[in-house]
Amino acid sequence: xxxxxxxxxxxxxxxxxxxxxxxxxxxxxxxxxxxxxxxxxxxxxxxxxxxxxxxxxxxxxxxxxxxxxxxxxxxxxxxxxxxxxxxxxxxxxxxxxxxxxxxxxxxxxxxxxxxxxxxxxxxxxxxxxxxxxxxxxxxxxxxxxxxxxxxxxxxxxxxxxxxxxxxxxxxxxxxxxxxxxxxxxxxxxxxxxxxxxxxxxxxxxxxxxxxxxxxxxxxxxxxxxxxxxxxxxxxxxxxxxxxxxxxxxxxxxxxxxxxxxxxxxxxxxxxxxxxxxxxxxxxxxxxxxxxxxxxxxxxxxxxxxxxxxxxxxxxxxxxxxxxxxxxxxxxxxxxxxxxxxxx
Numbered sequence: 001x002x003x004x005x006x007x008x009x010x011x012x013x014x015x016x017x018x019x020x021x022x023x024x025x026x027x028x029x030x031x032x033x034x035x036x037x038x039x040x041x042x043x044x045x046x047x048x049x050x051x052x053x054x055x056x057x058x059x060x061x062x063x064x065x066x067x068x069x070x071x072x073x074x075x076x077x078x079x080x081x082x083x084x085x086x087x088x089x090x091x092x093x094x095x096x097x098x099x100x101x102x103x104x105x106x107x108x109x110x111x112x113x114x115x116x117x118x119x120x121x122x123x124x125x126x127x128x129x130x131x132x133x134x135x136x137x138x139x140x141x142x143x144x145x146x147x148x149x150x151x152x153x154x155x156x157x158x159x160x161x162x163x164x165x166x167x168x169x170x171x172x173x174x175x176x177x178x179x180x181x182x183x184x185x186x187x188x189x190x191x192x193x194x195x196x197x198x199x200x201x202x203x204x205x206x207x208x209x210x211x212x213x214x215x216x217x218x219x220x221x222x223x224x225x226x227x228x229x230x231x232x233x234x235x236x237x238x239x240x241x242x243x244x245x246x247x248x249x250x251x252x253x254x255x256x257x258x259x260x261x262x263x264x265x266x267x268x269x270x271x272x273x274x275x276x277x278x279x280x281x282x283x284x285x286x287x288x289x290x291x292x293x294x295x296x297x298x299x300x301x302x303x304x305x306x307x308x309x310x311x312x313x314x315x316x317x318x319x320x321x322x323x324x325x326x327x328x329x330x331x332x333x334x335x336x337x338x339x340x341x342x343x
Contacts, residue, residue: 007055009266011231011250018066018238028079046269060106060233061203079112093129106201117144122175131168135175165193181216191224200230206248222257234267285321
């Protein structure tokens with residue numbers, strides 16, 4: 001594997017066409033196939049715009065399906081969830097291979113080792129069409145996560161499976177999904193394992209003003225000395241939600257927190273920039289105040305984390321009852337923390 005020290009990355013801002021209104025699994029899968037075909041047309045045109053040294057393209061959050069609204073768990077698994085070796089992953093792999101790129105995205109996924117639940121997964125596919133990174137979202141308001149089946153998940157995949165970092169010819173890549181950019185511990189755990197580029201598939205409010213997530217992207221880049229390539233949707237179709245509620249602001253941020261490129265509203269490939277790994281590594285290995293990653297004192301914080309629990313683990317060890325589980329669990333956590341005087 002010959003390493004590429006400098007290349008272009010694109011946060012591809014494209015429209016999410018949701019499957020929520022489809023009446024059957026067959027109709028849903030057909031719409032997902034159309035969504036993949038549209039991506040397959042947009043990517044070569046994007047590369048023609050951004051240049052032949054484009055090696056990484058990041059897609060928005062749950063681009064193929066939208067998010068579940070009122071669907072029962074079993075119905076959403078059947079209609080929307082990808083599985084290892086499925087036709088959808090094969091089609092995405094073919095796009096990556098045809099265009100000689102690393103393709104990063106986000107989808108709902110079913111894992112047969114955890115029946116009765118689904119995960120929201122971020123993935124990276126390499127130019128051979130193989131999935132080289134699969135990260136299951138750890139922080140979600142309304143979807144199951146590995147933390148909800150923690151003991152079984154760690155037994156199955158280990159901590160490096162919870163916090164995966166792919167060592168590739170375009171650097172060490174890790175993924176963070178959507179609002180998880182607001183959780184500094186997650187990106188830190190990925191940086192501990194060597195991550196240099198964070199791919200961030202998101203579907204979030206676009207605004208001309210600074211938002212919590214736009215601030216957090218820059219903070220995570222500075223704290224961990226990483227590039228962040230963040231792709232937002234260009235609006236959503238097929239939902240009752242006003243379509244432009246999640247639109248705009250796809251961005252590439254460098255390891256000093258500088259915004260290198262940012263898209264406005266609507267479908268766009270203009271959020272692209274050079275990823276200079278040599279400069280990043282030189283900066284990381286240079287002694288000085290700015291080298292925050294090398295100055296971290298993890299031992300000072302470890303006991304506090306180990307002795308405190310807010311949202312508990314393993315809440316779905318006995319099954320998943322639906323969205324009410326999340327609101328009930330959160331209410332219990334808030335009540336407990338209030339009694340302890342934490343909040």
